Amino acid sequence: MRRAPHVLIIVQNLPVPLDRRVWLECRALVNAGYEVSVICPKGPGDPAYAVLDSVHLYKYRPPPQAEGVVGYAWEFLYCWLRTAWLSQKVWRRSRFHVMQACNPPDTYWALALLWRTMGVKFLFDHHDLNPEVFLSRFGKPKGVAGRAQLAILKWLERRTFRTADRVTSTNTSYQKIAWDRGRVPREHTAVVRSGPDTSVMRPTAGDPTLLRGGKHLVAYLGIMGPQDGVDGVLEVAKRIVHDRGRTDVRFALLGFGDCLEDLKEQSTAWGLDDYVEFTGRVGPEQISRYLSTASAGVGPDPLNPLNDVSTMNKTMEYMAYAVPVVAYRLTETVVSAADCAVYVEPGDVDGFAQSLLDLLDDPERRAELGATGRRRCEKVLDWRPQAENYIGVFDELLGFRSKGPFPDGPAVLNASGTDQWGRTLVDVTDDAVLRAFAADRGHSTEDTTVREIG
Numbered sequence: 001m002r003r004a005p006h007v008l009i010i011v012q013n014l015p016v017p018l019d020r021r022v023w024l025e026c027r028a029l030v031n032a033g034y035e036v037s038v039i040c041p042k043g044p045g046d047p048a049y050a051v052l053d054s055v056h057l058y059k060y061r062p063p064p065q066a067e068g069v070v071g072y073a074w075e076f077l078y079c080w081l082r083t084a085w086l087s088q089k090v091w092r093r094s095r096f097h098v099m100q101a102c103n104p105p106d107t108y109w110a111l112a113l114l115w116r117t118m119g120v121k122f123l124f125d126h127h128d129l130n131p132e133v134f135l136s137r138f139g140k141p142k143g144v145a146g147r148a149q150l151a152i153l154k155w156l157e158r159r160t161f162r163t164a165d166r167v168t169s170t171n172t173s174y175q176k177i178a179w180d181r182g183r184v185p186r187e188h189t190a191v192v193r194s195g196p197d198t199s200v201m202r203p204t205a206g207d208p209t210l211l212r213g214g215k216h217l218v219a220y221l222g223i224m225g226p227q228d229g230v231d232g233v234l235e236v237a238k239r240i241v242h243d244r245g246r247t248d249v250r251f252a253l254l255g256f257g258d259c260l261e262d263l264k265e266q267s268t269a270w271g272l273d274d275y276v277e278f279t280g281r282v283g284p285e286q287i288s289r290y291l292s293t294a295s296a297g298v299g300p301d302p303l304n305p306l307n308d309v310s311t312m313n314k315t316m317e318y319m320a321y322a323v324p325v326v327a328y329r330l331t332e333t334v335v336s337a338a339d340c341a342v343y344v345e346p347g348d349v350d351g352f353a354q355s356l357l358d359l360l361d362d363p364e365r366r367a368e369l370g371a372t373g374r375r376r377c378e379k380v381l382d383w384r385p386q387a388e389n390y391i392g393v394f395d396e397l398l399g400f401r402s403k404g405p406f407p408d409g410p411a412v413l414n415a416s417g418t419d420q421w422g423r424t425l426v427d428v429t430d431d432a433v434l435r436a437f438a439a440d441r442g443h444s445t446e447d448t449t450v451r452e453i454g
Contacts (some may be wrong), residue, residue: 005398006096009125010086010108012079015043016057018283020313021127021170021194021437022102028387032402034394038424039086044281054068056093058086065258069149076105084111096120097398105127106156109163121397124164125192126174130157132306135228158182166393167384168192171332173309192390194313195383198374200284201320204423206293206441212277214250216360217441219294219323220289222314224257227307229328231259232349234266234276237351241275246357252290285421291321292423293441295366296359303346311336316381318419319373322428322438324366326356336381340373363439370438372430377378399413 007029009022015018015037017023029036036055041062042048043248060082063075090096099115100123101108112122130153141147161167161182162400166187169175175191178184211217218237224230233253240246253263253276260278267276279286291297297318308330315336325341327333334343342359344352359365395402419425427433 004033004035005400006094007098008096009038009100011040011102015039024383026125028052032391037090039083076107080107089300100125102127104130106160110162112163121165123166126169136304136306171311190393193386195386196316196320197383198378203292203321203426207289210293216295217293218251219290219297221254224255224259229300229302235349236353238270254279254282256281291323295324297323320377322370322374325367340376353366367435367439371435
């Protein structure tokens with residue numbers, strides 16, 4: 001192939017670059033010599049078209065929030081039609097050679113079939129298990145309507161797998177589903193984990209104002225849907241603040257989703273508003289500030305058919321910022337965090353609250369978990385080897401020789417001493433400094449955790 005191949009990436013559930021995995025994929029493709037375009041919904045204030053870091057972004061106005069079966073059907077149809085129209089616009093600017101669709105939903109195989117007539121390959125980037133999402137939200141259906149909805153979701157998933165020329169999975173559990181349920185040939189699948197870029201995700205000096213008069217900040221970062229268990233964070237906060245009288249602990253819930261307003265109402269009803277902060281949608285700067293300040297990060301995801309086999313990005317993001325983690329013991333959560341987290345048996349809210357308090361009251365334990373978590377991110381979970389796997393799929397599919405190879409090990413750290421927002425970086429290359437920072441996040445008056453680099 002003479003010219004650089006052009007990859008069109010389709011995302012429906014999040015705008016880009018807010019979707020961190022997709023943005024990392026875009027940057028990896030660009031750095032490897034590919035041309036990249038993305039079609040996705042608009043975020044607040046986003047233009048319809050922009051070029052960001054050499055990535056062409058085409059965005060449409062998102063539909064109103066869906067309610068009920070008819071609402072979701074209309075949302076899928078609306079987004080599909082807007083995406084199809086924009087894909088023609090992308091084609092007129094520059095013909096693309098691969099269309100990558102990221103689910104949910106599992107509807108873009110039909111668009112892939114249309115573009116296949118023009119010689120376009122289809123890569124399915126498997127982000128979610130839609131049948132398991134249904135089961136986790138509503139349980140096993142008993143009525144005719146529920147069984148029909150589940151059957152449709154399974155059919156759409158099968159069509160997506162069967163249409164795809166290649167499948168990239170976020171973990172080995174998802175890959176096995178592609179093999180077994182999707183009947184995708186093993187050689188047509190690859191695992192590309194959503195690892196953090198540890199050269200970018202680095203802790204800085206903590207921000208004491210985020211403590212709002214408390215001693216410890218506990219962070220939740222992620223989507224707030226029915227299956228995410230964020231209501232469990234409020235249950236834990238209620239036990240810690242009211243039942244155990246620990247008014248020195250603050251909770252920051254970073255993110256948005258269908259349950260956000262209900263969670264705010266519940267917080268107020270339980271008298272937690274002085275202790276719980278809802279930030280809403282957050283970007284990299286806010287994530288960095290909060291996770292650099294948090295004494296612990298929580299993974300409240302309940303055990304269900306979806307969560308047990310899904311990789312929780314928040315777990316790895318906590319670890320990248322040397323934040324000790326408390327989480328329910330789920331299969332893929334343990335794969336990600338290994339021995340770098342405190343695990344609680346699923347559903348044990350009292351045990352979760354006690355484990356969290358024990359961790360907050362033990363700076364040595366926080367130092368150990370925070371430092372080993374950061375090191376695991378650098379050596380095992382970092383995005384760089386995942387990027388190499390990801391680019392390899394496109395190279396093999398198209399017979400293209402991309403730029404490379406990728407350097408071994410984690411990326412070279414910025415030696416300027418500050419991040420892009422001017423905050424002082426923690427010297428994560430120094431084990432003693434990293435452990436001291438993980439112990440108190442720079443909150444003590446005798447702070448030695450932050451060091452100018454260079």
